Amino acid sequence: EKKDKTIQENKKDERIANQVKNAFGKGVSNDGSRGDSDEGSSTQGNPFGNSSTGEITGVGGYGGYNLGGRGLVGSLPYPEYDNSNDAGIIAISITVDPQGKVISAIATVNGSKGTAFSNPKLRASAEAAARKSRFERSTGSSNQTGVIIYIFKQN
Numbered sequence: 001e002k003k004d005k006t007i008q009e010n011k012k013d014e015r016i017a018n019q020v021k022n023a024f025g026k027g028v029s030n031d032g033s034r035g036d037s038d039e040g041s042s043t044q045g046n047p048f049g050n051s052s053t054g055e056i057t058g059v060g061g062y063g064g065y066n067l068g069g070r071g072l073v074g075s076l077p078y079p080e081y082d083n084s085n086d087a088g089i090i091a092i093s094i095t096v097d098p099q100g101k102v103i104s105a106i107a108t109v110n111g112s113k114g115t116a117f118s119n120p121k122l123r124a125s126a127e128a129a130a131r132k133s134r135f136e137r138s139t140g141s142s143n144q145t146g147v148i149i150y151i152f153k154q155n
Helices: 002-021 120-132
Strands: 063-066 088-096 102-114 144-152
Touching: 088 120, 102 120, 102 144, 120 144
Parallel strands: none
Antiparallel strands: 063 144, 088 102, 088 144
């Protein structure tokens, strides 16, 4: 009788766990959800998405990154603002070596929006901040490319 009661409790716990697990959907597909509008290139619902690979992970706040699942060491360095009223998103194309050091950081039109990209001081600031970023070491011996997104908001 005690054994039957334990089995019933375990089944109940499992059922509750499954209900909680599925409460917010079945999880993320490998494809991601791509939009079909005339504008935008990100995975639908995620400003840091990568439409070509379906990557939908990143970090929120003042910026985010996508480096194929490779983790960030610490946090993204903040870019410096200037006294302009320029705002928007600046996308920085990065190349990271196997040790996790950013060896190239170049602002790119693809993924950038607003007036911030047209401001050379903000572009240079975003590139400098991106070069200070550090990522986890990789087991491979080749460089990896990705993107860092900085969001500039003016007060």
